[in-house]
Amino acid sequence: MLRSPGWRFFIVGLLILLMFIPILFVSEIINDRANYNRSTRDSVGQEWGGRQLISGPVLVVPVQETVTVREKRQVLDPETGIQKLDADDKPVFRHVDVQKTVNRDPVYLYPNQFTTQIDTTTQERHRGIFTVPVYTASAAMSFDFPTDAVADALRGKEVAIWGKSEIELHVTSNRALRGAAELTTNGQQLQMEPLAPNDNRVGGLRAPTGDPRNHDTYTMKLGFNGAQTLSIAPVGRTSEISFASDWAHPSFNGAFLPNDYEASEDGFTANWLIPHLARPLPQVSRETQEYTARHEASFGVDFYQPNDFYQKSYRAARYGLMFIGLTFLTIFLIEGQSKRPTHPVQYLLVGLAQSTFFLLMLALAEQLGFGAAYLVAGGATVALVTAYGAMALALGKRTIVLGLLLTLLYAVLYLILRSADYALLAGSILAFGAIAGTMYATRNENWYGEKREKSGGGWFRRTAPAAPEAPPTQS
Missing domain, CATH: 2.60.40 (Immunoglobulin-like)
Structure with missing residues (x-):
């Protein structure tokens, strides 16, 4: 049961979801670098004028307006100049209308x-x-x-x-x-x-x-x-x-x-x-x-500075889970006839290598620019995963399929990042093509794990179970 294709496919799916964690950390690092770049630019800009x-x-x-204001003034004794008091010894006041100029x-x-x-x-x-x-x-x-x-x-x-x-x-x-x-x-x-x-x-x-x-x-x-x-x-x-x-x-x-x-x-x-x-x-x-x-x-x-590689790096990381998933799916399909199935730890190592691609691309882009950085980081990642597939996963000649698919994936990702207007279209076509290819490659797969025939298979071919024999006819 645990070695059945269906169970291994389920495990691979869980591993793909698990890779969301390193992708999330990578996205946070990209955001931190983008914020640091923004604060540095603002600081330099403010020193120059902002x-x-x-x-x-x-x-x-x-x-101004001249207004009449009624003021309360003291009544003074004309002889002494002292304020007059009434019979109750309280100060005497009078009200006077005064013209004043006020600001409006x-x-x-x-x-x-x-x-x-x-x-x-x-x-x-x-x-x-x-x-x-x-x-x-x-x-x-x-x-x-x-x-x-x-x-x-x-x-x-x-x-x-x-x-x-x-x-x-x-x-x-x-x-x-x-x-x-x-x-x-x-x-x-x-x-x-x-x-x-x-x-x-x-x-x-x-x-x-x-x-x-x-x-x-x-x-x-x-x-x-x-x-x-x-x-x-x-x-x-x-x-x-x-x-x-x-x-x-x-x-x-x-x-x-x-x-x-x-x-x-x-x-x-x-x-x-x-x-x-x-x-x-x-x-x-x-x-x-x-x-x-x-x-x-x-x-x-x-x-505007056209080499805004922080935005491109963040967009690339958002596609990271899909690209890791497609790589895992490719390995799962091409190792289907291998005597030694790929271990979950090996899947994780491949996923971590692809997650590191985004950090490597960003670090190089800050020094070389986006185009050169993508070429170097993408080439290094494809070479690393392909070599690992040949040596550690023992894929043999099927390693060529893995290398070609990785090259295609990173080429498509580059086109997506270079053309924001067609990013959704390219990503949707890629996802649909991956699902269609998987359905075709596993069209004869017995997910319950019954033994397949040893002959007649290719990289992606599955031999259908033999049809039951017809009962003998009675004469």
């Missing part, structure tokens, strides 16, 4: 026409074995503000204090700014100062404008550093934004994709045209729209 997101410019117009919420005015050209020059910074793309950017902006819209935002007796208006430009981190920021209008250069972060903004620049009704178009030039990602918010009623870079692998993200772009080995260019109706921002507001601008309207580009 992920930059530009929102603004916005014109901030202070608002400012008016936030966004540009009418907003045009921006951002050019970036990239380089790669290294820390240990990790590489981080960083960039130096220069932005040229042109914008104007519809100051007539401020009157519609005022309530009651509120008055706009035009002379104290300011233009604000918000950036992720002031540490990333490089060089002098220039803001000019009507031939006059405005002085820009750092803007302290608060609950509504992360940092940036401010420039007093005087009365903005006397100004037409503003132009701004800004230089800054950044890493990994560059984004901008389309704050204008009509926003025309262009990116140009020498980075060959852009990945666009955010609320809007570019209207058109070109990418080559020499770099990329991208253009956006965002109309007023498409942006989730009002033209004029009494509340800051910084959160909406940064988190709901912004878009940009990731400086």
